[in-house]
Each structure stands twice: as C-alpha cells, then as structure tokens.
Amino acid sequence: MAIAWIMQCLLTVTPPTLRGPVSVARWSAEWLELVRSGTISSTATLRDGREVRYGLRIAGSEGENEIAEFCEDLRTGDSLQLQTRVGRRGRYLVVLRANRALRPPAAPKLGWLPPHDEATCSFCSGPLRLELRPMVAQALLPETGRCWDVHFNISPMEPNGHYLLVPEIALHANRRQQRLTTDDCIDLVLIGRACAGELCVNFNAPRAGASQNHLHAHAWAIPEAYPIATAPVLSRVEQRIDVPEELPPDLCFVDGR
16 A cells, blocks of 8 residues: 555656645636746637647736736738637627637547547647646645646637646546546546635547547636526426436536446
8 A cells, every 4th residue: 555655656757846735826826827927728720721829828017917808810910810809698608709619529430439539639648748838737636546647738729817727647546538537527526615605627528629538527607607507406306307317428417337
C-alpha cells in the first residue's frame, strides 16, 4: 500500500500548490490571468485557406477586466469580424458563440465508443496534449479522495470561464474512453454542488458532440440562472417516471447500465 502511494505521488507532476477543494473564485482568478497572458487562444484554417488565431483577450483600457473574443488573420494581423449572436426564446437565453465554429468538429466515430488510444488522443499526445498546457487547478474531492485536473478550454463557450474537467491524467488508469463510471458520476455531482449557481457542469457524450475520446466533462460560467434551476420542484408523485428495463445501447454509459 505504501509503495502504491509513493508511486502515485511520483506520477503526479502537478505542483501541489494547485491542489485543493473546488473553488470557483480561485479558478476564476487563474482564468483571468490566463486571458491576460494570451494563453487562451488557438489556430484554425478557414474554408478559403486563411489561417487565423482566435481566442480571448482583455478588452478596454489597462486595469479593466472585461473579456472579449477575438479572431485575426495570422498573415496580415487583420481582425475578422465573427459575431456572436445572443437572443431569447421565451425564458431561454440563446447564445451562438462565433469562435466555437472554429473548434474541432464532433467525431462521428465516437458514437460507437471505440477504445481509448493514447497515440491518437490529443489530450495524451501531440502538440496540444494537456501536460503542455498551464493547468488552472486540481479539484481534490475529500468525500472520495479522488482528484480531477481543471484545464482551460481553448474554444470557450463562455468568455468568463470554461473549464475542462479531466480525471487526474498523471494516473495511467484515468486515461480512458469518454464513458462515465459510477465513480465519475459521483465526483461530477460533488463538483457541481460545490460550484452551484456559478458554474454549469455537464458531460457531452459520444453522440452529443464529443470531439475527444478521453474522459472529460465541462464546467462553464453561468451568464444567468437557467430556467431549470428556477423552475418549481415537482412533488414526489409527479417526479415518478416509467423507465424501460432495456435502454438503447448509446445511453448505457454508466458501468454498462
């Protein structure tokens, strides 16, 4: 047991100062510093062949903390006017984030949930692998003793914070396919409760837009309270639903159930 604990410590390459309980204030402060340094950006090639850099930067005069999207031509430096569209549909806020159109598309083959392959996983290998990115934090969950790496998303859904939640990647057992286990669900519920009202924690399944076959979830800043969070709670009788004994295969992501 002692040897296993020592090996786990040696495998953990993250500075211990990053480890700690879930803290939205701490994550937000680190997010702001990453934006200031120009770290939250990426490159893409448009359909016309132009290469662009896009991401987030501080807008306005020095000392201000307003975060804005940008997209510029890598060759000329000219700014491209990609406009984020914001509207409402009844009580629902609708946001079409312009820079999200430049992110890698969903991977159709993930619908069949192939085995995780470190050689082709961009989280594990290649120029964008997570170990090369500055980490926001590590969320240590005292209830379970498990730890999740908190990274910035290079194509943020929300300028004020969009994080990737990845089970501690330094531990080889956590390098696995985009499939939730019971333990993962427990951990994500704990993280969600710790940042309730501030961050929305969610999981994009293989048939719901996932572009990476490496287990991860998302957490982004909530621009305003979602209607589901303010809706009246149903009575215990009203909450009952009939669930078929046999679920479609693509819904069985939790320990095969």
